Amino acid sequence: MSDVLLDVSEVSKTFVRGGLLSGRRIAAVRDVSFRLDARRPEILAVIGETGSGKTTLARMILNIETPTSGRLLFDGVDLATIRTGARRLAFMHDVQPIFQNPFEAFNPLKRLERYLFMTQRRFVASTTQVAPETAVDEALRKVGLSLKEVRHRYPHELSGGQLQRVAIARALLSNPRLIVADEPVSMIDASLRISIVNLFKALRDDLGISIIYVTHDLATAYYVADRIMIMQNGSVVESGDAKTILTAPQQPYSRQLRDAVLLPDVANRAASV
Numbered sequence: 001m002s003d004v005l006l007d008v009s010e011v012s013k014t015f016v017r018g019g020l021l022s023g024r025r026i027a028a029v030r031d032v033s034f035r036l037d038a039r040r041p042e043i044l045a046v047i048g049e050t051g052s053g054k055t056t057l058a059r060m061i062l063n064i065e066t067p068t069s070g071r072l073l074f075d076g077v078d079l080a081t082i083r084t085g086a087r088r089l090a091f092m093h094d095v096q097p098i099f100q101n102p103f104e105a106f107n108p109l110k111r112l113e114r115y116l117f118m119t120q121r122r123f124v125a126s127t128t129q130v131a132p133e134t135a136v137d138e139a140l141r142k143v144g145l146s147l148k149e150v151r152h153r154y155p156h157e158l159s160g161g162q163l164q165r166v167a168i169a170r171a172l173l174s175n176p177r178l179i180v181a182d183e184p185v186s187m188i189d190a191s192l193r194i195s196i197v198n199l200f201k202a203l204r205d206d207l208g209i210s211i212i213y214v215t216h217d218l219a220t221a222y223y224v225a226d227r228i229m230i231m232q233n234g235s236v237v238e239s240g241d242a243k244t245i246l247t248a249p250q251q252p253y254s255r256q257l258r259d260a261v262l263l264p265d266v267a268n269r270a271a272s273v
């Protein structure tokens with residue numbers, strides 16, 4: 001096992017919009033490098049304005065998008081070499097996504113437990129002694145729910161916050177080492193956001209899972225993150241531990257972060273989300 005969980009090295013992604021010859025080139029991500037330490041789970045917040053390249057970076061880390069240049073290694077393995085079904089499944093064991101809209105993550109016509117049992121069957125070896133019901137219930141309990149509460153229910157019967165918890169429970173069924181959460185609280189009622197963000201802290205501390213928290217919400221990023229990486233126009237303009245970015249911001253966007261977090265109404269909002 002490598003000491004470096006994730007190694008993102010000089011990664012860029014350029015999209016071509018329109019025809020291949022006449023098209024406009026969009027540099028969505030430019031030359032981004034950072035690492036996550038395998039021995040010290042952490043929450044890394046990737047923040048930036050809309051269009052700054054956060055989602056494209058997250059999709060490359062999830063191996064959904066291929067970089068135009070640069071290299072991503074997970075536990076020492078180059079993501080570019082993970083193409084076959086078995087290797088993909090092994091990668092998905094370790095790296096799980098959480099997306100913005102939990103209502104889009106589940107088919108409204110299917111009961112929620114179907115997803116959980118399907119995922120359980122997919123990831124858990126048939127040789128395991130743990131009964132599927134127990135495994136699913138345990139995963140739900142880690143996010144403050146239970147199988148009893150979720151059983152027989154359809155997605156629309158839960159709040160956005162509860163449904164995002166179910167999505168996180170489903171991600172936990174594979175025992176991931178890294179969760180990539182792209183705007184996981186932006187569609188959730190403000191009063192429920194803090195519980196999801198606090199859940200990330202518990203996953204880091206109790207289960208040793210590292211979390212990449214992609215957001216444009218400065219206040220929750222500062223509240224939850226160990227480290228913050230600020231993106232603008234595809235590039236990382238500043239990164240460091242959350243306190244340093246807040247107390248000694250170098251870039252105008254980081255100063256906005258400080259101002260947003262220090263303004264009393266925003267600070268109160270962060271405390272109440």
Ligand SMILES: Nc1ncnc2c1ncn2[C@@H]1O[C@H](COP(=O)(O)OP(=O)(O)OP(=O)(O)O)[C@@H](O)[C@H]1O
Binds near residue numbers: 015016050052
């Ligand atoms: N598949 C694609 N084809 C063409 N351009 C794309 C594609 N995906 C993203 N882009 C462009 O790349 C840039 C970065 O987009 P990206 O979604 O990564 O930013 P973001 O910071 O996540 O924004 P948001 O906060 O709005 O989600 C934008 O200009 C976007 O329009």
